[in-house]
Amino acid sequence: xxxxxxxxxxxxxLKSNDYRVTPERFEVLEAILxxxxxxxxxxxxxxxxxNESKVSRATVYNTLDLLQECGIISRYRFGENHSRxxxxxxxxxxxxxxxxxxxxxxxxxxxxxxxxxKDVCKENNFKSTNSTLQIFGxxxxxxxxx
Amino acid sequence: xxxxxxxxxxxxxLKSNDYRVTPERFEVLEAILxxxxxxxxxxxxxxxxxNESKVSRATVYNTLDLLQECGIISRYRFGENHSRxxxxxxxxxxxxxxxxxxxxxxxxxxxxxxxxxKDVCKENNFKSTNSTLQIFGxxxxxxxxx
DNA sequence: CTCGGTGCAAATGCTTTGCAATGTC
DNA sequence: GACATTGCAAAGCATTTGCACCGAG
Numbered sequence: 001x002x003x004x005x006x007x008x009x010x011x012x013x014l015k016s017n018d019y020r021v022t023p024e025r026f027e028v029l030e031a032i033l034x035x036x037x038x039x040x041x042x043x044x045x046x047x048x049x050x051n052e053s054k055v056s057r058a059t060v061y062n063t064l065d066l067l068q069e070c071g072i073i074s075r076y077r078f079g080e081n082h083s084r085x086x087x088x089x090x091x092x093x094x095x096x097x098x099x100x101x102x103x104x105x106x107x108x109x110x111x112x113x114x115x116x117x118k119d120v121c122k123e124n125n126f127k128s129t130n131s132t133l134q135i136f137g138x139x140x141x142x143x144x145x146x
Numbered sequence: 147x148x149x150x151x152x153x154x155x156x157x158x159x160l161k162s163n164d165y166r167v168t169p170e171r172f173e174v175l176e177a178i179l180x181x182x183x184x185x186x187x188x189x190x191x192x193x194x195x196x197n198e199s200k201v202s203r204a205t206v207y208n209t210l211d212l213l214q215e216c217g218i219i220s221r222y223r224f225g226e227n228h229s230r231x232x233x234x235x236x237x238x239x240x241x242x243x244x245x246x247x248x249x250x251x252x253x254x255x256x257x258x259x260x261x262x263x264k265d266v267c268k269e270n271n272f273k274s275t276n277s278t279l280q281i282f283g284x285x286x287x288x289x290x291x292x
Numbered sequence: 293c294t295c296g297g298t299g300c301a302a303a304t305g306c307t308t309t310g311c312a313a314t315g316t317c
Numbered sequence: 318g319a320c321a322t323t324g325c326a327a328a329g330c331a332t333t334t335g336c337a338c339c340g341a342g
Contacts, residue, residue, distance in 0.1 A: 020296060020341055042331075056299045061332065077223040081307070082331055097272045106270055112262050117281060120254055125286035126243045133279040135263060140271035166316050166321060188306075202324045207307060227332070228306055296341085303334070314323065 002090040003033050006072050009089070013070035024055045028063040032073060038084045038105065076132060078105070095132065099139035106139065148236040149179050152218050155235065159216035170201045174209040178219060184230045184251065222278060224251070241278065245285035252285065 010029055014021050031048050032039075045060045064085060067073045074088040078098055093114065097106040113133065121128045156175055160167050177194045178185075191206045210231060213219045220234040224244055239260065243252040259279065267274045 018296095022297065022341070024298070040331090054299085058300080058333075059298060062297080075225070077225055079221070079223055097267070097270055097274075099272075100275065106272065108266055108270065110262060110266055113259070113266075116256060116258050116262070117279075120256055120259075121243070121281060121283070124243055124252055124254065125289070126245075126252065126281065126283055127289055128243075128281050128283040129246065130283075131279065131281040133263075133277065135267060135272065135274050135277040137267070137272055137274040137276075143271070143273055164321095168316070168322065170323070186306090200324080204308075204325080205323060208322080294340105294342090296339105298337105298339070300336095301334100302336105304332080306331090307329085309326100309328070311325095311327105312323100314321105316321080317319090 006033060006087075006089045010067065010070060010072060014066070019066065024059050025063050025066070027053055027055050028060055029067065029072070032067070032085075032087065035087070038076070038086050040082050040084050042082075044085075074130070074132075076134075078134060079136065095134070097135045097137070097139070099142055100136055101138055101142040104139050104141070152179060152233075152235045156213065156216060156218060159212070165212065170205045171209050171212070173199055173201050174206055175213065175218070178213070178231075178233065181233070184222070184232050186228050186230050188228075190231075220276070220278075222280075224280060225282065241280070243281045243283070243285070245288055246282055247284055247288040250285050250287070 007026065007029060010025070011021055013019075014025070027048065028044070031044060031051070031053070035044070035047075041061055041064055042057075044064075045055075045057050048055055048060070064073065064075070068075045068085070072087070072089050073085045076084045076086070076096070078084060078096070092109055094107045094109045095113070097108065099105070117128070117131055120126075153172065153175060156171070157167055159165075160171070173194065174190070177190060177197070177199070181190070181193075187207055187210055188203075190210075191201075191203050194201055194206070210219065210221075214221045214231070218233070218235050219231045222230045222232070222242070224230060224242070238255055240253045240255045241259070243254065245251070263274070263277055266272075
């Protein structure tokens with residue numbers, strides 16, 4: 001089960017880096033696991049608050065950093081003034097088409113792309129940890145709307 | 147000459163969209179044309195201020211938006227809390243390797259990448275206006291530093 | 293019992309906005 | 318002249334920080 005795996009991984013990550021295993025951190029992770037698709041920090045905080053959680057905004061931000069560092073979530077910047085996050089565990093790498101008109105985000109996977117990225121890194125002697133390709137434009141729906 | 151081309155393009159863009167052609171907007175463009183590499187809004191504003199310009203921060207931001215809309219500059223979000231810009235006119239499309247350790251940004255061009263992006267857009271019936279691929283990791287220098 | 297983590301509120305940093313004055317069309 | 322654009326300062330928003338208290342190791 002992915003949820004258990006995520007919690008297990010997070011615990012291991014915390015311990016091996018001498019971070020403390022606190023209930024607040026796992027409350028945040030749990031809330032994320034229940035979410036689908038993209039979300040931002042404040043959205044997550046408000047959702048938790050609605051669910052009676054006492055976890056503060058500061059802790060949500062702190063935990064999002066940790067979860068991103070250990071690869072349980074991905075952080076994106078889609079040309080906005082805030083970060084967006086998404087579960088990364090149990091999902092293959094994918095990239096995004098972003099509609100500038102309606103804000104829709106379409107995900108796609110392309111193996112050739114990953115191969116080329118690997119080549120580019122090798123050519124430049126660069127050790128990649130993660131990557132994001134964002135294509136901005138107009139989605140199918142918005143093109144036919146006029 | 148690229149500078150003249152940029153100014154000409156900007157003027158055309160403003161007129162065809164019923165924006166006014168103001169000296170402030172061209173002061174900003176001129177300051178950008180003198181810059182090399184990446185820069186951010188405040189850096190540009192301060193540079194202009196040093197050069198006795200009276201142009202305000204608000205106008206700098208406003209103008210950066212317009213210049214990006216008409217393709218004279220590119221805007222990037224390299225996982226930071228602010229935008230970075232770069233001249234786009236007279237330069238081929240390129241992408242970035244970003245070192246998370248020293249902050250260095252390495253540019254690269256790869257034609258195959260662009261071809262695949264085009265294919266992806268076609269498959270999804272998506273009309274692309276621009277794109278950015280960012281690969282995060284550790285640069286050559288930082289790998290050997292230890 | 294130590295010191296990292298937490299909540300809270302205040303601070304920060306980038307960007308946008310409100311408004312009166314200015315200058316383009 | 319009309320009204321978009323400007324400068325300025327204040328506001329806005331996402332995120333971080335300072336500090337006293339709490340609780341994991």
